[in-house]
Amino acid sequence: MPSSTRPKTSSAVRGTSPSHQHLKTWIYGVRGTVDDAAVKVLFPVFAAALLGIVYGALHRRYGVALSLLGTAFLASMPVFSRVALKANADLAMAMFCAATACLVWDYLETREHSRLVLGALVAAGLMFTKNEGTPVFSISLVVLGTAMIRPGRQSRLLLARHIAAYLVLAGALSVPWHIFRSGIPKTHRENYGARLMPAHFVEQIGNAPFILRCLGESFVDLRPPQAKSRAAAKPVPLRVMAVLYFRLPFLLPLAALLLLLPSTLRPPPLYLLLWTFLHAAAYFAAYTVLPGNHEVMRQIFETSSRRIFIHLAPVATMLVIACIGSQRQRYREEVPERQDPSPLFVLVSRRP
DSSP, X not given: OOTTTSOOOOHHHHTSOHHHHHHHHHHHXXXXXXXXXXHTTHHHHHHHHHHHHHHHHHHHHHHHHHHHHHHHHHHTOHHHHHHHTSOSSHHHHHHHHHHHHHHHHHHHHHOOHHHHHHHHHHHHHHHHHOTTHHHHHHHHHHHHHGGGTSOTTSOHHHHHHHHHHHHHHHHHHHHXXXXXXXXXXXXXXTOHHHHTSHHHHHHHGXXXXXXXXXXXXXXXXXXXXXXXXXXXXXXXXXXXXXXXXXXXXXXXXXXXXXHTHXXXXXXXXXXXXXXXXXXXXXXXXXXXXXXXXXXXXXXXXXXXXXXXXXXXHHHXXXXXXXXXXXXXXXXXXXXXXXXXXXXXXXXXXXXX
């Protein structure tokens, strides 16, 4: 690419993981010019891949009806379409999160080592996509550690070898980026490694109630700030419809988890529940140590809550469908075939 058309690298770009920037640079090179509109052609591909991963993981376990239900619910989220239309790395991050979680889920069910080998390759891509990928990789190790509690027919030593191989392979693939990243100057706001030290975290823990309130407000109402400011001028029915449209992606899964709580607390939904909880807790810890006053922190929530939600949404969607699928299986075991099924499970109880 000629030097006159080569994009300048800002400090913000140098602080992000390389895969997204490499894809953008490749598009610029093919086009021969800096064309941000052309870069956006990649993101429908990421969106289709994410939906395909979620559908495939659910279809293997719960059949067509439930897999279509979960995929359609994820695709219809307003925050999904908004993130998919923006040329940033959050959609790719969500795709790699979903793929890593699915492969870890497969291994916990089948105990096939090949699942973890492929999972290590995907986890390396996760760490190359955004800086948040490293904590998510750590979460995958914790979830894999649950296999040591219930080893099944395999010995704990063999399981430990599989998990160690997963850690070594993913770590080896991502070491070049981590070495390069260590020499990048960090801004005060993004230096989470220094601020997540135990002493500083305990010092900032007083912000926890404010953080929880802001996260709750942001997740329950995922409208962009400009949409909230324009809502006052709309008629009441339209305002109600808009609020419900943006709040249902959070309220419906929460209601489903509460209604199906017994199914949530046993495998396989338990694996996904642990993953979702740890992922949300990691973001909570990062927000807790943010510098600045409450007004600055609230502005950060308004701009970042939708990106966080799209990172959590694929695994949370699979969690809800897994709960419904587990409840369907219990229903089939408890209700004889000669009895008519409950109207609540007419759709989801159809055999794949």
